[in-house]
Amino acid sequence: MLSGDIQNNKLHLIGKLTASLIHEIRNPLSVIKLNLDLVKMEDDISEYVLESVNDSLSATNRIEYMVDSLLSFSRVVSHGKENLSLNLISENAIELLVVKASKYGVKITTEFDENIGQIYADKNKLLQILLNLVTNAIESCDENSCGKIVIRTTASEENGNKKIHWIVKDNGIGISKEDNDKIFEDFYTSKENGTGLGLSVCKMLVKEQDAEIEFESEAGVGTTFTITFDTNRMRELYETENFNNR
Ligand SMILES: Nc1ncnc2c1ncn2[C@@H]1O[C@H](COP(=O)(O)OP(=O)(O)OP(=O)(O)O)[C@@H](O)[C@H]1O
Ligand SMILES: [Mg+2]
Missing domain, CATH: 1.10.287 (Helix Hairpins)
Structure with missing residues (x-):
């Protein structure tokens, strides 16, 4: 073995x-x-x-x-990969977090590319990823300042290869340079009641979807997490998996 x-x-x-x-x-x-x-x-x-x-x-x-x-x-159960709309999954996540957002006085808005196309991935896992990212974004906002979160979908093209980006941007407390390397570690948390597993789970699930996760942050200004899907890679996976299942 x-x-x-x-x-x-x-x-x-x-x-x-x-x-x-x-x-x-x-x-x-x-x-x-x-x-x-x-x-x-x-x-x-x-x-x-x-x-x-x-x-x-x-x-x-x-x-x-x-x-x-x-x-x-x-309990992150898998139903396997299918062709999905990131815009719809984002709407689902927002519905689930409406109460928490209003408790923190946070406004969540969307900027969707309506022509983004579908992606080949696992729906429950994508939802879990976004729920973790938006939950962190909400928790980073001070209850007294007006927190704003934007969920964006956008595409870019490099040498004929299209990439799809899924972005969560907040204007919360931000992450200091010293903590940059720690946030994806298991059990790292700066919160009194945190488990420090949210981002480790995200990282694991993003890897399973053959995607990439990165972030940019400035203490006191805000944080932006970006998940990137490579459409060539997704097409390859789709063709291999669906050909093998025939
Ligand atoms: N959007 C963000 N803004 C500021 N800090 C963040 C943000 N996202 C993550 N962090 C930092 O990264 C740490 C780890 O995040 P992670 O989601 O893994 O755990 P947690 O949120 O602390 O706990 P849990 O998700 O288990 O409730 C957080 O405690 C926080 O310090
Ligand atoms: Mg968290």
Whole structure:
């Protein structure tokens, strides 16, 4: 067996173990939360005890958040590749993030190239990528300043080869030069409640789609993430995969 295969099998096993562990953590966790809520409802509870109960509740909420994030990480299901519209997937992602955006006072707008053409990729994985990028963009905006996020689709051409770009631009806090190399690392986070897995997952999923991800950022000004699809490469993949399936 090749070492790459061994590594893949190990990852697969870890994925399965994580999923079952997460499941086993969630049930006792909800019992703890329920009981803490019950204690809070007691009439003659002292200030001191109430404070401890509230601390315990926020700690359990934090565990719940981490567990849910890990769960969505291990649940990126694949339905295989198909021909898709990036513009439509962007609209889907915005619908899912409307509530979070308004909580942060952030406005999301789109600048779509209507003639961008289709891309050959996995729909759920693309949605997961964009959800992670836009979630980060929202979280980078200060609730008191007016956050603006733009999702763009655009194409470029080099030596007759068309490339399609999917762009998420924000005017949030930005990323400092020192942190540039860290943001794609597993578990790197600057957030109190972050898991630091969002961008690692993005990077993995983008690679699986044979695309590329890069970013530009300036602290205090904002950040732009760009995912680039090479249409020649996509056509090759489409032809090989669909020819083999015949
Ligand atoms: N658009 C952005 N603007 C500013 N900083 C960003 C942006 N996107 C990512 N970062 C930085 O990169 C770090 C890693 O991002 P990543 O999505 O991997 O984890 P997270 O958002 O911290 O946690 P999680 O996604 O698991 O909730 C963030 O904590 C943040 O410091
Ligand atoms: Mg994130």
